[in-house]
Amino acid sequence: MPIPYSVLDLAPVTSDSTETAALRNSLDLARVTERLGFHRYWVAEHHNMPGIASSAPAVLLAHIAMATERIRVGSGGVMLPNHAPLVVAEQFGTLEALHPGRVDLGIGRAPGTDQVTARALRRTGGPLSVDDFPEQLTELANYFTGRDANGVAAVPALGNQPAIWLLGSSGYSAQVAGHLGLPFAFAHHFSAENTLPALALYRERFRPSAVLSEPYSMIAVNVVCAEDDETARRLAGPALLQFLQLRKGKPGRMPTPADTAAFAYTDLDRLFLEERLANQVVGGPETVRAGLAELVATTGVQELMITTSVYDHADRVRSYERVAELVGLTPAADAVVRA
Numbered sequence: 001m002p003i004p005y006s007v008l009d010l011a012p013v014t015s016d017s018t019e020t021a022a023l024r025n026s027l028d029l030a031r032v033t034e035r036l037g038f039h040r041y042w043v044a045e046h047h048n049m050p051g052i053a054s055s056a057p058a059v060l061l062a063h064i065a066m067a068t069e070r071i072r073v074g075s076g077g078v079m080l081p082n083h084a085p086l087v088v089a090e091q092f093g094t095l096e097a098l099h100p101g102r103v104d105l106g107i108g109r110a111p112g113t114d115q116v117t118a119r120a121l122r123r124t125g126g127p128l129s130v131d132d133f134p135e136q137l138t139e140l141a142n143y144f145t146g147r148d149a150n151g152v153a154a155v156p157a158l159g160n161q162p163a164i165w166l167l168g169s170s171g172y173s174a175q176v177a178g179h180l181g182l183p184f185a186f187a188h189h190f191s192a193e194n195t196l197p198a199l200a201l202y203r204e205r206f207r208p209s210a211v212l213s214e215p216y217s218m219i220a221v222n223v224v225c226a227e228d229d230e231t232a233r234r235l236a237g238p239a240l241l242q243f244l245q246l247r248k249g250k251p252g253r254m255p256t257p258a259d260t261a262a263f264a265y266t267d268l269d270r271l272f273l274e275e276r277l278a279n280q281v282v283g284g285p286e287t288v289r290a291g292l293a294e295l296v297a298t299t300g301v302q303e304l305m306i307t308t309s310v311y312d313h314a315d316r317v318r319s320y321e322r323v324a325e326l327v328g329l330t331p332a333a334d335a336v337v338r339a
Contacts, residue, residue, distance in 0.1 A: 004038075012254050014253055022053040032321075078105065181210075221307070229282075237260040
């Protein structure tokens with residue numbers, strides 16, 4: 001049976017463009033992927049990263065939901081340690097009230113940024129820790145079903161609960177998701193070495209809940225599909241260099257293809273990029289078809305989330321169009337979706 005395919009949008013900002021253009025591209029891509037038959041459209045939360053325009057998921061999702069009609073919209077994710085659970089409940093309760101039955105609240109426990117920026121977000125001088133994540137998650141969930149221990153009501157969250165997902169890039173959130181019987185989304189696109197162990201933990205620790213009777217997992221994977229393998233690898237180059245620079249502590253906008261080709265790569269740089277490319281699905285139609293099929297077979301997931309970062313927006317749109325054709329999506333996709 002075919003599985004659903006979804007979209008993770010990082011709202012990439014290129015070196016000769018603007019954040020405004022990146023966000024407009026997100027709206028356009030949401031409309032396109034809805035038409036193509038993709039199931040969900042998620043946006044991420046990143047801070048202090050010049051190359052990513054998605055820092056306020058709830059605001060961006062409100063615009064995307066208004067620009068579309070059917071596709072589910074959600075956060076991939078909201079980094080809960082950065083926010084008061086009450087505020088998250090109010091924001092996503094509002095989204096659900098405005099767009100009932102279409103909203104996903106994906107929750108992560110990492111800050112999604114550096115420690116200095118995390119302190120600025122949280123307005124605290126104390127030590128930063130994610131150890132209280134289970135308590136924060138419980139507080140958040142309680143706002144959708146009633147009041148917290150102090151009698152505070154989150155309006156309009158009560159009665160307007162979005163679908164809650166747990167996100168992770170290691171085994172911790174996998175275990176929490178399993179214990180709570182929630183759907184689990186794993187960040188294969190930047191933590192591929194942990195994918196299979198985390199999914200195994202999730203399934204091992206899963207307990208049926210009012211939400212799910214059996215595990216439901218999804219992974220996000222970098223995909224670039226072009227007319228042939230060589231072209232796809234070339235299109236993937238700017239985002240690879242951007243990631244390399246990020247790992248070197250030099251976050252920036254996505255470089256141009258010309259700057260990417262002219263960059264003075266060291267042997268260590270090339271090794272790093274080849275290793276990263278090996279965990280992506282980049283190539284012509286047949287290469288991508290085989291790569292996606294292998295991922296589904298190897299991981300056993302119930303859904304795949306595609307993230308595509310290339311320099312030109314038209315190339316990004318065309319990549320999603322090719323993927324939709326390869327996996328047989330239509331605007332009235334007949335895949336059975338259970339989460």
